Amino acid sequence: MSSVTIRDVAKKAGVGVGTVSRVLNDRNAVSEATRQKVLAAIDALEYTPNLAARRLSRGKMMAIGVIVPYFTNPSVVRRLQGVVSVVTGSGYDLVLFDIEKVEQRADFVRNIPRRQLVDGLLIVSLNPTDEDVEELLQANLPTVLVDANHPELSRVRVDNVFGGYQATRHLLDLGHRRIGYISDFLNDPFNSPVRDRLQGYQQALTEAGIAFCSDYHQQGVHSRQQARLMALDMLQLPDPPTAVFAYSDTQAVGVLEAARELGRRVPQDLSIIGFDNIEAAEYLHLTTVQQGLYDSGAKGCQLLLTEMLDPPASATEILLPTRIVMRQTTAVYDNTTRQV
Amino acid sequence: MSSVTIRDVAKKAGVGVGTVSRVLNDRNAVSEATRQKVLAAIDALEYTPNLAARRLSRGKMMAIGVIVPYFTNPSVVRRLQGVVSVVTGSGYDLVLFDIEKVEQRADFVRNIPRRQLVDGLLIVSLNPTDEDVEELLQANLPTVLVDANHPELSRVRVDNVFGGYQATRHLLDLGHRRIGYISDFLNDPFNSPVRDRLQGYQQALTEAGIAFCSDYHQQGVHSRQQARLMALDMLQLPDPPTAVFAYSDTQAVGVLEAARELGRRVPQDLSIIGFDNIEAAEYLHLTTVQQGLYDSGAKGCQLLLTEMLDPPASATEILLPTRIVMRQTTAVYDNTTRQV
DNA sequence: TGCCCAATTGGAACCGGTTCCAATTAAGCA
DNA sequence: TGCTTAATTGGAACCGGTTCCAATTGGGCA
Known part of the structure; x- marks a missing residue:
């Protein structure tokens, strides 16, 4: 509750407030003797600068905002961890906004720049609309997208078309011909990766001379449970797929459960x-x-900090690579040992 | 970058700044006619109050801080989700602090109240020291602990002694007599649950007339990998345990892996x-x-918001229940079907 | 009609920093 | 020694709200 102000320090040290401020901010136009006097006074009074006042007069909030949808999603949490690792120690505070309902999104994106709450914004796994971007640019709020895409904003993401291609190609290379894709809803305007990966999936199939079969694609809300139900359906088709590509690991776990329930090894x-x-x-x-x-998350946050310091002329895009991690849930298609 | 201020609005509406402020803050001492004029001006100028200024003059930051250790820990993330759910829509912003190293802890706890950055503080899964608490109380910063304990601070937690007792009792009830405990380091001053659960474990053993055997307790850093190594050791003892109680699910997964590696079903x-x-x-x-x-997380945050409004005379404690969730990794001890 | 009180209203002072400009001091040089 | 210039320093003005107090207005009542 110490409301010792910069004026108290100035008085105690027998200097002007401007000098104290200079000492606090490491402006070097202060003689060593004065600096010591001021530091002594600060110490004696246990003075700490008031953040709100500093923010007001500097016009900077020293905070970056992070908009995160569906905080329950493990991949989102992991990205956030990357963000946190960079923010911690950058001198900025991290203000977190969670979006669980579609309606909230517009509110947030609109209000955050207006409220001048943060000096920079990170939007994770959520495609902004053109109007959102307009608003952001007009407010002159540095913004970086992570796992989202828009030509006018800087962004860190992966090539999801290629990722989908890789996954499908991996299964094709193992000899599979009937390959399912279990995904989120395709028509979610804020989730483009789901469509990109489908595109990669279809590309790989086409390349292999296989026609896309709509029975082999099911979409639903993103959850293990829903994925399980969709897989249960798909695996009980008269001519079920021998391999399934799931949009996310969370959904893959649902597929795994479905397989176990149906006795498929x-x-x-x-x-x-x-x-x-x-x-x-x-x-x-x-x-x-x-x-x-x-x-x-980490790269996105670094990019944001950089762009906050000197705003770039145009948006940058950082594309991170994707690669197959082979473990034990995919194998060569071999009709002779199959039980189904 | 609209720097339209409350004075612009006042001029446009032909009223005083005080009146505009009153309209903004719903003080009802404003006539309907004036209110309309002001609202029209606000609309016309697209005015939004500057947060920093408001915070400075009100002396409130409208933000709550959350200190979280080891953000990588799934249980911590889950608690944080609970916190987020309550903060969103409370009108407060959530400022997140992650602590990955022990040294950071003291810094944070010391500096946060001083910096007057937040109006309330939530400390998750991290026991504060007496000095920390002293500092917090002196700064008069409402604080609530989640999954941590200190007699002078309000808190939401579980009875870890009882939890450890329950787990061990469950195994004893299944007929097990050689029961291991795989845990975090016991001497971590910031983690008391690890000792509490050990106590419950020992209590249950004693009650069943079984002597505590130090071979059956291993401690190490909290991770799946480390738990796996400790389990590997323990399961290769000449007289290995037939059941293991792991301090966390994360560690239990490590034990599961060790068992699989050793061919234990x-x-x-x-x-x-x-x-x-x-x-x-x-x-x-x-x-x-x-x-x-x-x-x-949710309850802790609610408690904090309540206590921020009217500070309680003494600390409250909310004890959440624990209960066994039976799934498929525990079974009756039956020597006849054992392979080991 | 005149007076009193309550409801509105205007605006100065304030919150606690930063910054800019003018003033003071000290150093450098002829 | 006198003058120029650079380095320090003090402090008023400002950031954009809120709040309090004094002033104005209008209604009710005798």
Whole structure:
């Protein structure tokens, strides 16, 4: 509750407030003797600058905002961890906004710049609309997208078309011909990776001379449970897929559960590949497409800090690589040992 | 970059700044006609109050801080989710501090109250020292602990002694007599649950007339990998335990891996029980002691908001229940079917 | 009609920093 | 020694709100 102000310090040290401020901010136009006097006074009074006042007069909030959707999603949490690692020690504070409902999104994106709450903004796994971007640019608020895309904003992401291609190609290379894709809803305007990966999936199929079969694609809300239900359906088709590509590891786990329920052995009877390489993937021995979740957050945050210092002329794009992590849920398609 | 201020609005509306402020803050001492004029001016100028200025003059930051250690820990993340759910929509912003190194802790706890950055503080899974508490109380900063303990601070937690007792008792009830405990380091001053659960474990053993055997307790840094190594050791003792109680689900997964590596069937040859009931526990079919992770965050945050409004005379404690969630990693001890 | 009180309203002072400008001091040089 | 210039320093003005106090207005009542 110490409301000792800079004026108290100035009085105690027998100097002017400007001098104290200069000492606090390391402006070097202060003689060593004076500096020592001021530091002594600060120490004696246990003075700490009031942040709100500093922010007001500097016009900077010394905070960066992070907008995160569906905080329950492990891949989002992992990206956030990357962000946190960079923010901690940058001198900025991290203000977290969670979006659980679609309506909240517009509110946040609109209000954050207006409220002048933060000096920079990180938007994770959420595609902004053109109007959002307009608003952001007009407010002159440095913004970086992580795992999201818009031509006018700087961004860190992966090539999801290629990722989907890689996953599908991996299964094709193992000899699979009937390959399912279990995904989030395709028509979610804020989630473009789901469409990109489908595109990669279709590209790989086409390349292999296989026609896309709509029975082999199911979409639903993003959850293990829902993925399980969709997989249960798909695996009970008259001519079920021998391999499934799941949009996320979370969903792949649902597929794994469905397979177990139906008595299909993985990988002998069914190959499963996920996407993300979340921590659970490792101990479930799930083959997956790895993307640098943590890195995307860290890199995005670094990029933001850089751009806050000197605003770039145009948006930069950092593309992180994806790669297959082979574990034990995919195997060569071999009709002779199959039980189904 | 609209720097339209309250004075612009006042001029435009032809009223005084005080009146505009009153309209903004819903003080009802404003006539309807004036209110309309002001609102029209606000609309026309697209005015939004400057947060920093408001914070400075009100002396409130409208933000709550959350200190979180080891953000990588799934149980911590889950608690944080609970916190986020309550903060969102409370009108407060959430400022997140991550502590990865022990040295950081003191810095944070010391500096946060001083910097007057937040109006309330939530400390998750980190026991404050007496000095920390002294500092906090002196700064008059409302603080609530989540999954941590100190008699002078309000807190939301579980009875870890009882939780440890429950877990061990469950194994004893299944007929096990050689029961291991795999845990974090006991001497970590900031982690008391690890000692509490050990106490419960020992209590249950004593009650069953079983002497505590130090070979059956291993401690190490909190990670799946380390738990795996410790389990590997313990399971290769001449007279290995038939059941293991792991301090956390994360560590239980490590034990699960060790068992698999050694060819021990779970639960036929080895029973494993974890603690927390994190999401992964469900799809790994891990028997565990459930504690309301999400709830603890939500309740803690609610408590904090309440106490920020009217400071309580003394600290409150909310004890959340724990209960066994039986899944498929524990079974009756039956020597006849054992392979080891 | 005149007086009193309550409801509104205007605006100065304040919150606690930063910054800029003018003033003072000291150093450098002829 | 006198003058120029650079280095320090003090402190008023400012950032953009809120709040309090004094002033104005209008209604109710005798």
